[in-house]
Amino acid sequence: MRQFLISALLLSLLAGCSSLHIGPHHIDVQQGNALDQENVARLKTGLNRSQVRFLLGTPLIVDPFRTDRWDYVYLYYKAGKLTEQKHLTLIFEGDTLARIEGDMPEPAAQPAPPAAEPEPHPASVPAAMPAPAATAPAEAPVARPAAGAAQPAQAPTAPAWVAAAPVVAPAAQAQAARAEPAPEPSASATSIVPPLPSPKDAPAYVDPRPVPELSLKSETDVSQIKPDAVPPFPEPHAATASDDPVLKSVHAWADAWMRRDSAAYFAAYDASFVPEGSSRAAWEARKRKMLSGTGSIEVRIDSPSVERTGEGAATVNFKQYYRAGTYHDTTVKQLRMIERDGRWVIVEEKVLSTLKGGQR
Numbered sequence: 001m002r003q004f005l006i007s008a009l010l011l012s013l014l015a016g017c018s019s020l021h022i023g024p025h026h027i028d029v030q031q032g033n034a035l036d037q038e039n040v041a042r043l044k045t046g047l048n049r050s051q052v053r054f055l056l057g058t059p060l061i062v063d064p065f066r067t068d069r070w071d072y073v074y075l076y077y078k079a080g081k082l083t084e085q086k087h088l089t090l091i092f093e094g095d096t097l098a099r100i101e102g103d104m105p106e107p108a109a110q111p112a113p114p115a116a117e118p119e120p121h122p123a124s125v126p127a128a129m130p131a132p133a134a135t136a137p138a139e140a141p142v143a144r145p146a147a148g149a150a151q152p153a154q155a156p157t158a159p160a161w162v163a164a165a166p167v168v169a170p171a172a173q174a175q176a177a178r179a180e181p182a183p184e185p186s187a188s189a190t191s192i193v194p195p196l197p198s199p200k201d202a203p204a205y206v207d208p209r210p211v212p213e214l215s216l217k218s219e220t221d222v223s224q225i226k227p228d229a230v231p232p233f234p235e236p237h238a239a240t241a242s243d244d245p246v247l248k249s250v251h252a253w254a255d256a257w258m259r260r261d262s263a264a265y266f267a268a269y270d271a272s273f274v275p276e277g278s279s280r281a282a283w284e285a286r287k288r289k290m291l292s293g294t295g296s297i298e299v300r301i302d303s304p305s306v307e308r309t310g311e312g313a314a315t316v317n318f319k320q321y322y323r324a325g326t327y328h329d330t331t332v333k334q335l336r337m338i339e340r341d342g343r344w345v346i347v348e349e350k351v352l353s354t355l356k357g358g359q360r
Contacts, residue, residue, distance in 0.1 A: 026080030032060050032073040035086055040104060043090075047097045052090060059090075068092045072102075246306050246314045246337060249344035254299045262291045270338065270345040298323045312339040317352075330355040 039055040047055075052070070061071035069091055076084035088102035249268065256264035266284065275283040304318035316335045322328065332355065336348035 026077070028079070029075075029077040031075040031077075032086075033057060035072060035074050035088060035103075040088065043097070043100055043104075045097050045100065048095045049092065049097075052097055056088075068094075244306055246316060246344050247304055249337065250304060250316055250318070250335065251301060253346070254301050257291075257299050258297050260291045260293075260297065262288055265291065268346055270340060270347045273345075273347050273349075276350065295325050309336075313337070314344070319355075328356075 033056065035056065042055055043052070056072055059070035060073045063069060069089065072086075072088040072090075074084070074086040075082060086103045088100070088104070090097055091099040091101070253265065253268035256268065265287070274280055278286075298321075300321040302319040302321065304316055307315045307317075309315055314337050316337060318333060318335075320331050320333050322331070332352040334348075334350045334352055335346050337344045338347050
């Protein structure tokens with residue numbers, strides 16, 4: 001008997017445990033771009049990339065091989081299950097937004113105007129209503145005729161106040177009640193504590209604090225946001241017109257670079273020149289590939305300074321502006337030059353600092 005009871009108890013415990021569901025705890029997770037519906041509603045074709053980035057931020061997905069498409073994706077997982085998903089795709093033509101696809105906010109429904117209260121039809125309004133009956137005043141005692149005498153017939157007459165009372169229709173009474181404003185309750189009627197009586201000839205209270213000026217903060221107009229643009233190159237200083245042969249060689253080197261003249265460009269370097277971080281052969285192969293490409297190259301030399309370090313040796317420091325295609329940078333360079341067979345050539349080239357650089 002005891003063994004039977006123990007077996008029944010174990011079976012009941014196993015059945016209760018099998019009905020329980022124990023699993024891992026999942027936290028709520030938000031991924032992607034949190035798209036604000038108000039900013040999404042301001043999107044319209046014709047905005048540039050900077051204006052779109054101002055409204056929605058940096059897109060989650062940008063294809064490096066198709067830069068005219070931006071994808072904004074938002075996912076929300078509640079307890080490990082996907083409960084909300086939004087996807088917004090923006091197509092650009094150049095720098096201008098041309099098409100918007102995806103989850104756009106629906107326009108808010110306009111509330112229906114309240115229906116006007118119909119005026120009562122004249123036929124439904126009674127022409128006149130009898131005045132309310134009032135208690136008639138007590139009359140003086142009248143002498144009654146003797147019994148058997150004939151009583152003169154008298155027509156029933158209404159009191160004078162009944163005939164003189166004006167008859168007003170209920171519709172007119174309601175209109176008059178709406179036309180007359182209700183009297184405002186006095187301060188003594190609405191306050192629990194009655195106000196104190198003011199002294200006679202007391203001046204009116206004037207608030208000594210100045211009245212603040214009301215000003216409305218103007219909303220940001222995204223159409224007035226200017227796109228990020230590369231500033232124009234400044235004009236070179238008058239030092240470019242100097243008769244210094246060192247500066248003439250530096251500007252001839254920059255001109256050969258802009259013309260993509262590889263022969264004149266490499267002739268500006270001495271045979272002993274070794275670039276930083278690579279061999280002479282690797283540097284020359286890279287430069288030849290760059291000069292043989294298509295497109296324009298723009299190089300400007302600004303604020304050059306020449307320091308004579310010895311007989312037939314000089315050091316030139318200047319600011320260089322470079323632009324080719326969509327890439328541009330501004331660097332501070334140093335060239336160490338020597339005089340070889342009546343020409344000044346480069347034996348060392350260093351980039352001291354980079355002021356600005358990147359894609360446009």
